[in-house]
Amino acid sequence: MAVITGQEKLDLREPKGWRRTKNRTATVLMITAFVLALVPLVFVLITTIAKGISIISWSFLTQPIPPQVAPADQGGIGPAVLGTIEITAVATAIAVPLGILGAIYLNEYGGKGVLARLIGFFSDVMTGVPSIVMGLFLFSIWVVYFGFSGFAGALALAALMLPIVIRSTDEMLKLVPNPLREGSYALGATKARVTLTVVLPAAIGGIVSGALLAVARAAGETAPLLFTILTVMTANPNVFSGPNTAIPAQIFSNATSPYVGAQDRAWGAALTLIVIAFVLMIVARMVTARFTRFSR
């Protein structure tokens, strides 16, 4: 490279002026917004951990629910933990397969047909239905005839999960590049083969994490359970009949009670729920990593 002498040095610094001001302002605004968004998250976490950590123990998670007047060191939320597991498991068993199959229909089979568009539209509408409305709906079509049960609660939760699973699966399937499908078709695969062996495996990571997020969301719902499981204090291992209970429902009744012991148990239960959501999130991450190991 020739050395140029007697020439002015190039000034490659960022020019001062309006553009720079705009850049600075936007950067500051973005950082502020990010911090503001974090504030409630961090406070919720800190408060719940601070107030709930002292009460959580194995016996808290397994002991029967005491009367609300009992002090914090007595009893636990065992029946609620059992109820949450039962109800969420049944809701998942209903909503996840239905939702995934529905999304497969929308994406792979329905095309731009009337039925597919109708399903897509109503599933979007369902996402916006308030959860308490879902509870009331199940109350009027199920509880009125068959009584309170964990299953009624599971139906309400499944109705809430379904649109979430459909939407997230749908988005994942849309991301599968069309050339992959064509590559499979060109080898003489049927549509079912293409879907099962190429499209689903390519999207499975996202589908599973979407489904687990829906599960975490459902596990934390209170309103749909109020009218469907009655929120009792005794354990009910039979999900299909008899009133049941669940962690969010216990939090609701304990937190609104005037007794300090009950309120402490509500904090402990709240922390338990957060931990459950956290664990599900980690599982989702692991599953995604496991299934997408060939995508990189």
Added chain:
Amino acid sequence: MEQPEQNIVTGLQPQPQPTAQPQAPPTAQPQAPPMDQPRVPAAPGEVVFDVEKVSCYYGAFRAVTDVSLSIHEHEITAFIGPSGCGKTTVLRTLNRMNDLVQGARVEGDIRYRGASLYGKDVSPIAVRRRIGMVFQKPNPFPKSIYDNVAYGPRINGEHNKRKLDEIVERSLRQAALWDEVKDRLGKSGLSLSGGQAQRLCIARTLAVEPDVVLMDEPCSALDPIATGAIEDLMHEIKTRYTIVIVTHNMQQATRVSDRTAFYSVLRNEKSDTRTGVLVEYGPTERIFHDPSDPRTEAYVTGQMG
């Protein structure tokens, strides 16, 4: 403008040939396929595809009009022409890939070894098992290299581990990829470079032992070295397969193909529509050195397109 149908088809024989043919049914052509003559075979092999007055539509848009040509066994046939001339569309009708495009429609008749491809009871699945396709962009599945190649045999019901191993090795060898990947068959197919990925896709296609391999600009995303590797590979496998390749690269057509079909775009000034037409079809030598249509000459000498 309108080129009579006959000229296009008979573009095959500028020198008089005793075996006047292409339209004859395949059974009437018992001669052995020309094995070791890379350039224009003196006696062309059996007709594999007999394309007759085919027009393709996407909805109301007529992409290609009135294409007639025949494609011969164990030859490499190249489709060349400017963008939008419909060469890819014609290629995709040969294994009914265009069925997957909404609104795509084919008029006319394509006979594949005597059977009508668009006949009433023809299953596109069965067609595609015999007529494989390699795409413009390498599209390996997000699976291991092994599973990519074994995919086709598996959907055809082959699950014997030892047989699959054999097929995978043989196909990867045919695609000149074996030595590069034999130690990492369990790695993702997406970990390969562009040229390797394309050869993997070719291996995947060969694994089902198709009769015909359709290639849609297989080298357009590759560098010259990878392109050379794939061209060598095409020469090697043409003794066993019939190959139809779409290419934008005229040098590539001269290097690899026995016959060349030149397509062009026909503009209708009145209705302001465009459609692809087959201008000329014949031995590659003749298309490039002694074209009979001025449009072909303009294109191959670089004056157009």
